Amino acid sequence: MIKARVTVTLKNGVLDPQGKAIEHALGGLGFSGVDSVRQGKVFDVVLQTSDRAKAEAELKAMGEKLLANTVIEDFSVEVI
Amino acid sequence: MKAAVILLPGLNRDRDMIAALTKISGQAPQTVWQTETSIDDDVDLIVIPGGFSYGDYLRCGAIAARMPVMQAVREKAEKGTRVIGVCNGFQILLEAGLLPGALMRNASLKFVCREVRLEVANARTVFTQGYSQGQVIRCPVAHHDGNYFTDADTLAEIEANNQVAFRYTADTNPNGSLNNIAGIVNKAGNVLGMMPHPENLIEPAHGGSDGRALFESALGLVGA
Numbered sequence: 001m002i003k004a005r006v007t008v009t010l011k012n013g014v015l016d017p018q019g020k021a022i023e024h025a026l027g028g029l030g031f032s033g034v035d036s037v038r039q040g041k042v043f044d045v046v047l048q049t050s051d052r053a054k055a056e057a058e059l060k061a062m063g064e065k066l067l068a069n070t071v072i073e074d075f076s077v078e079v080i
Numbered sequence: 081m082k083a084a085v086i087l088l089p090g091l092n093r094d095r096d097m098i099a100a101l102t103k104i105s106g107q108a109p110q111t112v113w114q115t116e117t118s119i120d121d122d123v124d125l126i127v128i129p130g131g132f133s134y135g136d137y138l139r140c141g142a143i144a145a146r147m148p149v150m151q152a153v154r155e156k157a158e159k160g161t162r163v164i165g166v167c168n169g170f171q172i173l174l175e176a177g178l179l180p181g182a183l184m185r186n187a188s189l190k191f192v193c194r195e196v197r198l199e200v201a202n203a204r205t206v207f208t209q210g211y212s213q214g215q216v217i218r219c220p221v222a223h224h225d226g227n228y229f230t231d232a233d234t235l236a237e238i239e240a241n242n243q244v245a246f247r248y249t250a251d252t253n254p255n256g257s258l259n260n261i262a263g264i265v266n267k268a269g270n271v272l273g274m275m276p277h278p279e280n281l282i283e284p285a286h287g288g289s290d291g292r293a294l295f296e297s298a299l300g301l302v303g304a
Binding site: 015017021066069071 | 138139142146174175180181182184185186187188189227229230231256
């Protein structure tokens, strides 16, 4: 089994209203040093294979086909 | 013309859409469930209604766009069949890659349910020929993720090709969409996606019928 984490973030330049709202809320809680917040998604995926190269290739395909919308999002794959 | 309505779990405007198509065309549309892999050859107009397919999980329309029926929609669209996606249907068409761009969370972060005004930005499409160029119509919207976004190059291309079918008037843009975009067509002009709900403004009981001409156009009942 291979455990992996796929992280999806908004591309640079794509407006992130949710990140902005979180940023403001942090300010309201007294965290005054926050310069900016961008939010995203994390997917923890467990694969049945033990072949690391195959797993990485498959996770990349999953990112492109479903987990991220590559019009607005980037993703990275990390085998844990 | 024969219409078909795509059904997916979580849609909630399907009955409104079926009622609108039935009233306007005089014929009930065929309904096609998400797991079906083909759509009848004699269907000339495919409509994907609004709602919350798959509970908006992952991204609005993301799961629906990968269901078997969408491959059938894609094949028909490539052959020139007319396709309309309204609200969640628009999100699904974007996620399926049948239209360019993406719909993001409304800039206000609020769900908007109100009436807006739409300018007919291109009255030469098969969907808008029943309107006049620049005509301003009333239309309801109800969505949380209608903020149209795409990169600058794609936006310039969409504008240059006159692919913007409808724009919100500047004072009624409910979601922060780039260039006030409310609805676009593909390059070939046979696929339309729009956030507002024309099916909810087709007869006096709705308080107006500004949305009716869209279906009359798409069904070939007016225009060329």
